[in-house]
Amino acid sequence: MADDKIIKGDPMNTDISDTGHGYEDRELTYYDDNVGGRAVFVDAKEQWGDEDPYPDTTILPERDKDMTPVLEVKNLGIDFGGLTAVDNFSLAIGRTEIAGLIGPNGAGKTTIFNMLTKVYEPTRGEIFFNSKSTEGMNTVDINKAGMARTFQNIRLFDKLTVEENIKVALHSYTDYHLLNAVFHSPKYRREEKRIHEEAMKMLELFEMTDVADHKAGSLPYGAQRRLEIMRALATKPRLLLLDEPAAGMNPSETAELMKTIKEIRDKFQIAILLIEHDMSLVMGICEGIAVLNYGRTIAKGTPAEIQSNPQVIEAYLGKSRGKMEEEEDIEKQDPEAAFKKGKVTSKVESRPDRAKPAADHAKGTPGKTDKKGKEIR
Amino acid sequence: MAERKENKAGAKRLRNIFFGNEYKKEATISYGILIVGYILLQLGANAGLIGRNLQGQFVPICVYISLAISLNLVVGISGELSLGHAGFMSVGAFTGIIVTRMMEASMPSGNVRLFFAVLAGAITAAIAGIIIGIPILGLRGDYLAIVTLAFGEIVRNIMNVLYFGLDGKKLKFAFNHTIDGVEGNQRIITGAIGATGVTKTATFTTAMLLTLFTLFVVLNLKNSKHGRCIMAVRDNRIAGESIGINVKKYKLIAFVVSAALAGMAGAMFGQNYSTLAPLKFNFNTSVLILVFVVLGGIGNIWGGILAATLLTILPEALRQFADYRMLTYAVVLIVVMICTYNPTIRARAGMVWEKISPRKRRKKKAEEAADHDETGKEEM
Structure with missing residues (x-):
């Protein structure tokens, strides 16, 4: 990015070498070309003055506290018919935070993802993404604003190849119009070459270059999960939503995935919000965790706080016999x-x-x- | 030895150019079929091996191949069912006829008139595609099939009562006979009778050029950002939206490009007959084009080319059975569908293919050789 375009608070231009989080290692400067003009982060004080409507930054990581959180959710709720699936959900995620959303089955975690990405329209509450309200946006706008997600049940473009799956995700960064496409003009060739290289770079990063020509539907399960993450990353998001990324993986694969998620955060400098049932993964990499039960937030805090929270233990394990007898x-x-x-x-x-x-x-x-x-x- | 190696490398490079990836393979086969077919038919006709009846089918074959290719864009690549392709064909055909009739006085060259007819056909059909595409492409499910079916019927019914006439240089149209019989008025389109007195300008060569152009557009579109987005939405709409693909836009692109190509084919078709009735472009024609696509394999472009050729020639060759044509289509379609989705039959076909295919055979031989003689393996 050129010097004159530096905006205060842009993570790419903020000196974060002293955070001690290993961010000095920025060899893959994915955002340097700033294609598509993704929004940059703004100073919280500059944006809101003293009237920050969502000052709930208590559990943000220290390094993210100066900036407006990438995502601020206030009192979010949704009803399906007469059923309240999620109620009163509030959350703030720092710009480079890895946050976790956990809870028993049916607690409303995926519903929250669907509301964030506007697959469902929330009944109540507000979502501020990158300091902008997402009201009136649809799924496509949300992605263009910089939020990308993966799905609990893998949703790949099965009949396209692995490389094409990533190229599709790069479509907003592929700059030619229909006539170029129909006549394969020089501009088409230039752009295709560029996104081919970009896609291969992404594949290299995830060590999947050897399957670039394979159909996405024919990949093994773990590779499909990885491809989905890559596809989401290729849209160059500011916030990555991962819906049960470790589902169906064995412990060694999960450990590998943990490392990958951390690497993604460090290299791309983005925030990640993940839903996961695997506690080793959640407790291992998340900096902030929210626990849902029956659509209500029962706890928020750091992994250590969550692990010792009696309500969380109760939601996951049930009450201890001693406590039950006491109540009895x-x-x-x-x-x-x-x-x-x-x-x-x-x-x-x-x-x-x-x-x-x-x-x-x-x-x-x-x-x-x-x-x-x-x-x- | 070295020379042989070089030859091998050359062959490999050549293979990479023509069969390097899926798109190249598809393009090579499709263009190959068309060009080889054109040369063979042209030679056969010149040598007098092909009868006049069949020679008369050359242009319709090219037109139907174009239609099959363009419908494949909607049905195979975009994954939507369109039952109104004949409607776009009709719009293109009659626009083309009007344009050529208007140009007849000022433009002596038939090929130039044909070019403008095809161009005008593409434009009007594209406009028709936009008009019906915008309101319905946001919907999901079978709505597109229902609305396109209705569209085809509406076009046919409108053409049934539409009158076009040329009064000097002024083009007149009406929904009744009022423009008929006026002094100096030239009829172009007369309601249910359709267009009469059309000068035939379409030739096998120009029709084949149009078919090649259609193939060029569809294959290029498929191997581009737009094509990938269209196919991505077909494979998984929700995932497509989640990575920021504007579903409606890309479905509309596929639909309108397909409509425009159908309009071009229709214009070519209209220039091949001296009279053309609107009844020609009825629901049966739409289904016929869909049959080409389904029979050739949905999404398989060269399969559609073969199916269109075969199903256009066959009824002419078996004229005495023409009454049973629609019945035969139904039976053939059902059989094809059962066969393509039956795992037993597929497995059998695969086994047969393995025996026939030279590449597979060579591979198998090499494997066997490797099994028998592990030590005797040579370094390349």
Whole structure:
């Protein structure tokens, strides 16, 4: 990038050599050409003054605190019919943070991804991406603004080759129009050569050059996952959303993936938000973690804080026998209170919070519940 | 020995040029079929080996091949079902006829008139494609098939009642007979009777040039940013949107380019007959073109070329069975579909292919040799 274009707060031009995060190693300066004019980061103070609407930067990594977070989500919620899938979800992600979103199955993690990328339109709340509201944007606009994602069920372009999958993702950076394409003009050849090189560079980085000509659908599972990440990266995002990147991988593959994710962050200088069930991965690389249960945020914090959070342990493992008995004692002493709480006192339930609320039945209103026994509001 | 090595390297380079990747392979085969076919038919006709009846089919064959290639852009590459290709053909054909009739006085050269007819056909068909493409391409599912089917019928019905006449140099049109019978008025298109008195300007060579052009456009488009985006959206729409592909835009590009190419083919078709009725471009024609595409293998361009050629020649060759043509299509389509998706039949075909294919055979031989004689392996 030329000197005159330096904007305060741009991670590419900020001296971060003293952060101690190994960012000095920037041999692959992917953003240097600044193709497509991706938005650059702005100083939080400059943008908002003292009236920063989302000052929730408490769990951002120290190095990111001066800048506006790449993503700020406030009170996000979505209803499907009468069912509230996600409610009151707030989050801030620093510009070079690796953040995690965890929670039991059906907690609403993927729904949040879908809201961030506007596959679903949120019912409530606001999303600020790179200090700009995403209201009125669609999935395509979101990607163009600099958010890219992968999918829980791999979604590749199966009949295209590996290289083409990446070339497709580079389409916004391929600068020729339809007539050039139809007549294969010199401009077409120039641009095709350039994006071929760019795609090969990406493949090299992920050590997949040898399968460049293979059909994406014919790749083994792990390679497909990697290709999906590469495809998302090729759109040159500022925030990468990974939906269960380690699903179906063995421990050694997961360790490899962990390293890869870290490398991506370090080399591309981007923020990463990932959904994952593999705790070794989440606790190993995430700097901030949000825990969801039933669409509600039950905890936020660093991996250490999350690991010792009793609510999180409860959501994942159920209550300890000691605690349950303690509660039972209270209920015995005060049956009225237990009745109001709608608690089913059962030792068999490993996750008492998932039991059907008995209170509704008592009140005579048949409580509508979904498959997992959750109350529909 | 060294010479042989050089030869081998040369052959390899040559192979790389023509069969290096999938696009090159497809282009080589498709262009090869067309050019070889053209030369053979031309030689055969000159030597008097091909009867007049079949010679009369040369231009329609080229036109149907063009249509099959252009429909493949929508059905195979974009993955949408279009049932109104004959509608675009009709728009192109009648536009072409009007243009040539208007130019007849001032332009003596038939080929120049033909060129402008084809150009005008492409433009009007593209406009028609944009008009129906914009409202429906945002929709998902079978809507495109339904609307394009309706479009084809609408065009046919409009052409059935449309009258065009030339009054001196002024072009007149109406939806009834009012422009008919006026002094000095030249009829161009007369409702259900269609166009009459067209000077035939299409030739086998020009028709083949158009077919080559169609092939050129579709193959080039496929191997470009636009083609990749179109195919990506076909393979996975949600993933396509997630990497910032404007789905509607790229579907529209495929649809309109296909419509324009169909219009060109239609214009060529119109210039091959002295009279042309709107009824020619009915639903059966749309289905016929779709049959070419399906029979050749959806997305397989050279397959479509062969299917179009075969299915145009066959009914002429078997004229006495022409009554059963539509029935035969249905049966053939069903059989082809069963065969292509039946794993047993596919496996059998694969085994047969392995026996026939020289490359596979050589490979197998080499493998066997390697198994038998591990030590005797020579360094290259």
